[in-house]
Amino acid sequence: MADLLEAFRTALRLILELDAELVEIVGLSLRVSLSAVFLATLVGLPLGAVAGMLRFPGRRVVTVLLNSLLGLPPVVVGLVVYLLLSRSGPLGALGLLFTPAAMVFAQFLLITPIVAALSRQVLEELWQEYEDQLRSLGAGVWRAIPTLLFEGRYLLLTAILAGFGRAIAEVGAVIIVGGNIAHVTRVMTTAIALETSRGDLPLALGLGLLLIALSIAVNAAAYLAQAVTRSAHA
Amino acid sequence: MPESGHGARSILPLVAEDLGYAVAGRRLLNGVSFEIGPGPCTVILGPNGAGKTLTLRLCHGLLQPTHGRVGWRGPGRAEAAREQAMVFQRPVLLRRSVAANVDYALRLRGLPRDERRERAAEALDHTGLAALAGRAALSLSVGEQQRLALARAWALRPQVLFLDEPTASLDPGATGAVESTMRAIRASGTKLVMTTHDLGQARRLGDAVLFLHQGRLVENSSSDAFFEQPSSPEGKAFVRGELLW
Amino acid sequence: MVAPRLRRLGAVAAALAVSALAGPPAAAEGRFITVASTTSTRDSGLFDWILPRFTRKTGIEVRIVAVGTGRALRLGERGDVDAVLVHDRSAEEAFVAAGFGIERREVMSNFFVVIGPEADPAGVRHRRDAPAALARVAETGSLFTSRGDDSGTHKAELRLWRSAGIDPRPHSGRWYRETGTGMGATLNTAAELGAYALTDSGTWGSFKNRRDLTVLMASGEALRNPYGAIVVNPERHPHVKQRWAQRFVDWLASPEGRAAIASFRVDGESLFYPASDTSTD
Structure with a gap:
């Protein structure tokens, strides 16, 4: 209990002091994970759209594959990228x-399946709902992809945030390919x-709390952005 | 009133030849042949499971028949498709404003911006939705949503508008509003082809009837003839309200 | 109406991506070498003390990748680092003999220490030497946590068991616990279990989560822990920054480098001892 209290105090102190080294570490975390999310979105959304909307032989195999890759172990991704x-x-x-x-590359590989699998789910359901209407209006499946990406933007944002959460929180891949x-x-x-292995558990946990706070901040920002665009559309 | 056809050659009549549709060996539609001419409104009637919606979707090209064919007069499938629109039982709208929903359909037709704006304004005006143009489409009531679906279809100025049970999910007040919009569209020169459960609606709007029963076309006649003197026993039972739907 | 906003968002994200891909801010234009070293040296804080001094003098940044000695040498073999600074003499010599490294230079040393619970249930405190101490642990079946990760410390531990004439591996999972992790994690485990362990004075001196663990044995030649520095052979890996890496190794062995190592203290205690003047220059 005392350890946990100490960790909270450490986290608070870290935030209040705004230590330059800490700012650098937080900045790099954000830079790496946001870049990975950006790239994973560029690849994962179209992939999810193709798997969810196009009918081709082997589509089910792709779906099962994407869903299995949701649980890709970071260490394995790290090793592959290292090699x-x-x-x-x-x-x-x-x-x-x-x-x-x-590190961006490793996280990109780790979370692209997450973005793709979750967006496949979203887009497949949307396509079932919209297909007849959009075809009637003269939109083929390729023309429908951007439309449904836009229609599903709030749900897709959740898929992207899930990817971000995974990226910012993983250690197994980045410690191998980045070297810490x-x-x-x-x-x-x-x-x-590192702090855990130095035995400085309060500092380690303090950093952990900070990481959680960071994650909350990013998700809150996304939520706010969403709320603003929603109200602009209502 | 928006003028339909836009000077393009008429795609009617629509000819269905020996149409059949089977799923996993089950024949849902069998040997159906008819011709839909340029009259104001053809109603496809029949009890549940007769194949009404299926016939409509085959005509519109959303499904490919497993037997027989659907043909339009005129240049070709693609051109014919541009002259049609369809309104579904449940309106399928995009998560954007009322005006943007109409604009989206017009953009798919490749119309220039000014014309899109003009047509959208006109269609919303004629469906009584002009005041709601900036609202999110999904915040409308179901009746308003269905009128928006009609406005979107109307703005395309199709020669033929298919309607699949357009008022089945609506209360009587909303049904009245949707029907009057349908009348206005009919009056602008667009041919209506619709399915309905509602015998009263069929009488009010239709001038020709296709009566289906268990996947077969049983009667093909004028509305007056069908309702006053059905020629088949199924038709007679249906008009008397004895066939469940 | 939405497209411009999306485009702007995309531009921001693209800028972010590019800036991250463009590499680290400080060192992008600077000169740097990458050195694989051990978690024990990193965890002790030694590098935070000596590296700024080297960089100030030469303008060469040293990037430390801290892993176990085994993996550090593997990184050197594959050419992923410019030099290694590790502690397993026989493995280091094999590394050089196989042509992966140019030459081994002993630059510093410290001592392994046997740590265990204050109460010392196995009674290792007054044993003659480290092998005898470990023998007591085995006889009494007291818990012992091992790195189990092919690191320098792990290799040293196995050597001690061998001189004690005991093979602990059949007891793995019972009193002998192999953590398969770094030094710090192993010490955290020992602290939790109240177990004995072998660690080095550098790591122990800066380790904070000691609970009731204490040093029970800290001297004797068997516990000496020498560190060797080796520049990776550019004949194997032409991209190796041999000149700068060599400067680093030379500096560690120079009077200035030795003074830097000797002056590193935690709580007033020296944790590393520079190599004596037997080195080659």
């Missing part, structure tokens, strides 16, 4: 290992792992 980006790996010449770009290098690739989760 790709390692100097001895196929993409080694790019020199991306132990950079934020490598101070001032270069140290993010919230790897800093927490």
Whole structure:
């Protein structure tokens, strides 16, 4: 109990002091995970649309595959990306290992299935509801994709936030491909792992609380943006 | 009143030849042939499960028949499709404003902005929705939503408008408003082809009747003839209200 | 009506993505090397003390990737780092012999320590040496947490068991607990279980979650823990920043580097001892 109280106090102190190193770590966390979410959205939404709206042989296989990848273990993604980006790996010449770009790449692989699987679900249901009407108006399935992306924007935002939540909270992949290098690739989760291994549990938990606060802030911002556009449309 | 056809050649008559539709070996529609000419309003009648909605969807091209064919006079499928619209039992509207819903349909037809604006305003005006143009479509009452679906279809100025049970989910007041909008559309020169449960509505709006029973076309006659002197036993029972629907 | 807003949002997100992909802010233009080292040195805080001094002098930033010695050497073999700073002499020598590294330079050392509960149920406190202490742990079946991760500390621990003539692995899962994690996590586990463990003085000196654990044995040649620095061989991996990495290794062994290592203290205690002047320069 005393430990937990100490953690809360530490979290509060961290926020109030606005320590430069902490700001840097929080900034990098956001930069990496938002970039990963952005890229995962660019790929995941169209993928979800194709899997949810197009009829092609093997569609069910794709659906099952996407749903299984929801539970992709971060460590495995980290290892795969490490082996790709390692100097001895196929993409080694790019020199991306132990950079934020490598972390973005790993998180992108981790969360694209999440965005795709959840948006497939949303778009498939919307398409069932809208297909006849949109076809009647002269929209084929390809023309309908942007329409339904817009129609489902609030539900899709939830899919994207789920991806963000996973990205900002995972440690297994980024610690392998980023290396947790101070001032270069140290993010919230790897800093927490570091403080845990130093045995500074209150500081680790304090950082953890901060991470949760950060996640709440991002979700609240998304909710507000949503509320504003909703009221603009009403 | 918006003028239909827009100078394009008439796509009517619509000819259905030996139409059949089967799902997993079950024949839902069988050997149905008819011709729908340019008269004001054809009503497809029949008890539940007769194949009314199916026939409408086959005519509009939302489904491909497993047997027989649907043909339009005129240049080709794509051109014919541009001259049709359809209103469903439950209005399917986009999550945007009333005006934007109409605009979306017009944009799919590739119309320029000025013309879209003009047509949308006109259609909303004629359906009594002009005051609601800026409202979110999904915040409207069901009756208003169905009128918006009609306005959207009307703005396309189709030669043929299909309506599938357009008032089945509405209360009597809303039904009246929707029917008067349908009359206005009919008066503007658009051919209506509709299904309905409501014998009164069929009498009020229809001038020709296709009567289906168990997936077959049983009667094809003028509205007056059907309601006064049905030629088939099923038709007689239906008009007397003895066939469940 | 919505499109411009979406476009603006997209532009912001794209800018974010590009800025992240463009790499770290400070070092993008700067000179840097990447060094694989051990969690024990990182966790102790040594690098936070000595690296700024090296960077101030040379303008070369040193990026530390802290993993177990085994994985650190593996990173070197694959060319993913420019140098390694680890503590497992025989593995380091094998690394150099296989041509992955240029030369091993011993730069510092500290001591392994046997830690355990204050009450010391196995009575290791007054044993002759570390192997004898571990033998007592085994005889009494007292809990012992092992790294179990092929790290330098883990290898050293296994050497101690061998000299004690005991193979603890058959007892794994009973009194012998292999955590398979880093030093800190293993110590956290030991603190929770009230178990014995082998760690190094550097890590222990800066470890905060000790509960009632204490150092029970801290001296003797068997517990010496030397660290070697090796530049990765550019003949194997041409992209290795050999010149800068060599400067770093040379600096660690130089009077200035040795002074930096010697002056690192936690609670007034030295945790690392610079190598004596037997080094090659």
